[in-house]
Amino acid sequence: MIQVQELSHAFKIGKKGKEKEVPVLKGLSFSVEEGEIVSIVGRSGSGKSTLLHIMAGFLKPDTGTIQIGNVKTSNFNEVESSQFRLTHFGFIFQNFQLMPGLTAFENIELPLKLKGENKHVRRKKVTDLLQHVGLTDVQNHYPNELSGGQQQRVSIARALVTDPPIIFADEPTGSLDSETEQDILLLIQSLNQTRGITFIIITHDDTVAETADRIYRMHDGELTERGAYHAI
Numbered sequence: 689m690i691q692v693q694e695l696s697h698a699f700k701i702g703k704k705g706k707e708k709e710v711p712v713l714k715g716l717s718f719s720v721e722e723g724e725i726v727s728i729v730g731r732s733g734s735g736k737s738t739l740l741h742i743m744a745g746f747l748k749p750d751t752g753t754i755q756i757g758n759v760k761t762s763n764f765n766e767v768e769s770s771q772f773r774l775t776h777f778g779f780i781f782q783n784f785q786l787m788p789g790l791t792a793f794e795n796i797e798l799p800l801k802l803k804g805e806n807k808h809v810r811r812k813k814v815t816d817l818l819q820h821v822g823l824t825d826v827q828n829h830y831p832n833e834l835s836g837g838q839q840q841r842v843s844i845a846r847a848l849v850t851d852p853p854i855i856f857a858d859e860p861t862g863s864l865d866s867e868t869e870q871d872i873l874l875l876i877q878s879l880n881q882t883r884g885i886t887f888i889i890i891t892h893d894d895t896v897a898e899t900a901d902r903i904y905r906m907h908d909g910e911l912t913e914r915g916a917y918h919a920i
């Protein structure tokens with residue numbers, strides 16, 4: 689479903705005229721099947737976030753191609769990239785990135801408002817998702833009135849509310865204690881199974897990586913597959 693081929697990217701650093709090229713991705717190729725949980729594991733600075741930014745269309749690769757379904761997304765211009773992102777991708781971040789002035793319900797509802805969905809559809813979708821992620825009782829709480837795990841559940845529900853087929857999760861449990869981490873990983877697995885959503889999890893943590901159906905290890909700008917694990 690997602691095919692990445694021969695992807696390379698280097699950053700230019702230093703003063704104008706004296707720039708140095710720092711290669712980060714060096715011709716890496718890999719694929720993700722529809723409905724899979726894939727993790728990309730690697731040390732800090734190995735290029736995981738760069739790969740995610742390129743796959744999500746925030747950054748152009750120097751060379752290489754990305755194909756999602758039958759669409760070659762690496763050929764997109766900025767407008768096409770952002771339109772594709774809105775309909776195909778959801779994002780989960782380490783630090784949740786919730787709007788502090790909105791309740792849990794309103795945070796989850798926001799992408800639907802931006803999409804112009806009517807109130808009735810919004811209420812139904814948000815109510816269903818609140819139940820699915822176990823937050824019905826705290827739906828009127830603001831982010832600072834929620835635990836880290838609850839905030840991450842809100843951000844997961846927000847990522848899912850527009851029904852994207854692919855979710856990118858960048859260190860989704862990086863701010864959580866190990867018990868809450870397990871709860872969130874189980875939630876991701878349950879959403880993957882019940883809704884068929886593809887998850888791409890970026891992490892430096894082997895325990896998190898092993899939740900996935902398939903693990904890729906990032907090392908020196910290349911990816912190698914590490915086999916299948918089902919640790920939970």
Ligand SMILES: Nc1ncnc2c1ncn2[C@@H]1O[C@H](COP(=O)(O)OP(=O)(O)OP(=O)(O)O)[C@@H](O)[C@H]1O
Pocket residue numbers: 699700701710712730731732733734735736737738739892
């Ligand atoms: N905008 C940029 N300009 C120059 N160099 C960059 C830029 N972004 C990232 N880099 C460099 O590219 C390399 C890979 O960074 P990247 O953030 O992709 O790694 P990572 O594996 O996601 O790390 P972490 O786990 O710490 O987030 C690092 O050496 C970093 O310093």
